[in-house]
Amino acid sequence: MSTLRIPVDVPSPTQDCEKLKNAFQGLGTDEKAIIRILGRRNANQRKKIRETYQQLFNKSLIDCISSELSGDFRKVVILWTYDPAERDARLANEALKSWRKTINQLQIIVEIACASSPHHLVAVRQAYCSLFDCSLEEDIISNVSQPVQKILVSLVGSYRYDKQVVDSTIAKMEAAKLHNAIGAKKLDDYEFVQVISTRNISQLRETFNCYKDDYGKNIDQDIMACGKGILESIMKVVVWCINSPEKHFAEVIRSAIVGLGTDEDSLNRAIVSRAEIDMTKIIEEYFIANKSSLDNAVIGDTSGDYKDFLLTLLGEDV
Template sequence: MHDPAGRDAIVIRQALLPDLTNLDAATEVICSRTPSQIQLIKQNYQAKFGVFLEQDIERHTSGDHKKLLLAYVSTSRYEGLEVDREMAMKDAKALYKAGEKRLGTDEKTFIRIFSERSRAQLAAISAAYHDMYGGSLKKAVKSEMSGKFEHGLLTILQCSENPAKYFAKALHKAMKGLGTDDTTLIRIIVTRTEIDMQYIKAEYLRKYKKTLNDAVHSDTSGHYRTFLLSLLGPNN
């Protein structure tokens, strides 16, 4: 088994390969990781594949989605919990002016703020946005953006507020309805198992009134089921 950063590097590389392109997977992994995790992923990526992560992003993505990913992997961000309330209000105002207040959208402002602010600061910006304008920043992103770019911004935003809740929802979506999105199910369980799986399981139970283990058990079978349940640990 690889360490978490090594696994992430492999997932991103496979997701960016032209014949297997799964930009949603690459976006989810990159935009849900902390700056120190991204640094380790970049080191592993270069060591394993002999190419910089930024080069592959440049080659296999496009438009604002590419600009966001490149900014997110190359900008250093504070990882502490301290926030600057005044700056949060200033950024909330800038995002409102760049999105909901105008015709068309100023994507550059969204990319700058979402890639430069710490998780705690972005959560404070989201709270300030709601206080100042009565709507949620998440809804503003959904109404102003689309496609992979929207997915990247929403992943960054939701992981700044509650990463476990973000992954619980993604797992539920992968198992909802007819058929299972096995790729997503495996990717999230394998990559989060040593990071925050106990929190994801708690969020899943709180939100869906069913344990994650029970959900996986009823949606999978055979060795595949045994493997995933062994990673999830005790059913609680």
């Protein structure tokens, strides 16, 4: 469930745009107004606001945000204002073009492929082509080395059946296939990759349950016991994104916040991309895992308008 708090009487896109225009104008920017408006509109409403803004003022709303705001606050508001498919295409591109391609960068591609609807995944691939003049797969191939490359290409090529249909016999059989591959430390085994990139989510959850029942351990534990490389980390994220995206994103937020300094990019991505999907459950999972509230963690690690915007997306009154 979404944590977004949309007002009962939503102003028209024209009213919203005029208020935003006023917020940008004058000597100081009215950040509170921007938070109040954009932070409380869903993806469809934001789309209409973007379109209306362009029509009314012949300017891109994103450009105005970009020139009027600054720092992390600017980053997160822009991310939130993009169309979700364009946002994810841009995040994937940044990850692929970044100099360091650790699990922190590459997991964004797994999230898009395994923790989104097939419809959203296709929309991201389409946006990627439009924005970057090549396919997402081509950029994965030219920027990611093997064996992770072929896993990511298979995952983004999926168009999973999206109903809850489970065949227990297949689950048991495929749990055995996964177990064999893991036993041989071959996480990039053809059949392993095929199973995780073609089966529907419910089916895979049943397969992971069978794995635990038949072999005693959770599949992600056995994967991590194979080694400490990027391959193992990627496969663990795959399993988590399929099995429990809420736990995955709770963990992304935890590791963005833990220790000295904050990884704002990961924090933004997790909150912005899940606020309208399953943030209520992520907050629960965060509390279970960390015995403290996600809101407090955000309050402790961020400040000012940036903090207020994140808390607004988390459903708080600021």
